[in-house]
Amino acid sequence: MYKNRHVTEEMSDEDQLYFATIDLKETIKNCITEISNLSQTPGEDINYLCVVKYYEHSVSDECMTDVFTVENKEFANFNPIEYHYDNSYEDLKTAKLYPFNKWSFIFEDWKKAIAYQVPNFIIHENGLEETASAILYEMTWCGFDYKTAEENRKKTYSDDDCISVDLEELEDLEDDSDEEESPVLKERIDPYEFSEEEKKDMLKNYNDELLFFSKLYNYITKNKRGIFPLFYFNFIINLFRSDSFITIYPYLFF
Numbered sequence: 001m002y003k004n005r006h007v008t009e010e011m012s013d014e015d016q017l018y019f020a021t022i023d024l025k026e027t028i029k030n031c032i033t034e035i036s037n038l039s040q041t042p043g044e045d046i047n048y049l050c051v052v053k054y055y056e057h058s059v060s061d062e063c064m065t066d067v068f069t070v071e072n073k074e075f076a077n078f079n080p081i082e083y084h085y086d087n088s089y090e091d092l093k094t095a096k097l098y099p100f101n102k103w104s105f106i107f108e109d110w111k112k113a114i115a116y117q118v119p120n121f122i123i124h125e126n127g128l129e130e131t132a133s134a135i136l137y138e139m140t141w142c143g144f145d146y147k148t149a150e151e152n153r154k155k156t157y158s159d160d161d162c163i164s165v166d167l168e169e170l171e172d173l174e175d176d177s178d179e180e181e182s183p184v185l186k187e188r189i190d191p192y193e194f195s196e197e198e199k200k201d202m203l204k205n206y207n208d209e210l211l212f213f214s215k216l217y218n219y220i221t222k223n224k225r226g227i228f229p230l231f232y233f234n235f236i237i238n239l240f241r242s243d244s245f246i247t248i249y250p251y252l253f254f
Contacts, residue, residue, distance in 0.1 A: 041111040046072035049116040068102040080214040089199035106141035
């Protein structure tokens with residue numbers, strides 16, 4: 001982003017990092033000010049914002065962060081008692097799947113995103129700065145100001161790009177596909193063999209996510225006071241404006 005706006009040919013890598021960080025800090029401050037002054041446009045259902053740690057050692061040795069939302073109505077079909085923590089990779093093969101759709105909000109209208117609700121246990125477990133950084137990183141995927149973000153969001157994701165489908169025709173196509181085996185299936189290679197490290201990651205990630213959804217279920221059903229609209233909770237706004245957050249956030253980009 002910095003190279004697109006400035007001449008950097010004669011600058012050292014250290015100078016580029018230094019000035020780009022200063023430039024990004026100012027951009028973030030302006031972004032946070034704009035977000036703080038937006039009005040909410042709540043969706044039809046309550047969306048809970050989730051921040052969950054996971055491991056994928058084939059990509060990175062460091063712990064990674066999954067940021068997504070789930071809808072309140074989907075918890076009507078979830079009871080933690082019906083699920084169990086798995087002890088081995090083999091157990092995962094028969095593990096019951098969650099009834100949730102996990103939605104990314106990188107292409108969401110900011111006015112809708114600021115109506116999301118976040119349980120305070122997420123902030124407690126991940127820390128204020130890291131939670132805020134993860135949230136803002138997702139929100140600014142399409143731009144650092146509302147106008148730019150909306151323009152890029154509509155270019156990338158629009159209802160106009162969707163194709164109308166007749167459900168009856170789709171069902172007929174699915175029936176036909178069962179009769180003839182696809183060439184792709186005939187030529188497929190042997191199933192991929194996961195390494196022991198990958199199996200451990202998958203097992204830990206499943207159990208950690210089950211623990212997370214169980215905590216979220218308990219907050220929703222038993223502790224309504226623990227749920228707060230994300231950007232109307234003052235300490236989140238103050239955190240976004242604080243020097244500690246402004247210092248940490250830019251390094252997510254380098």
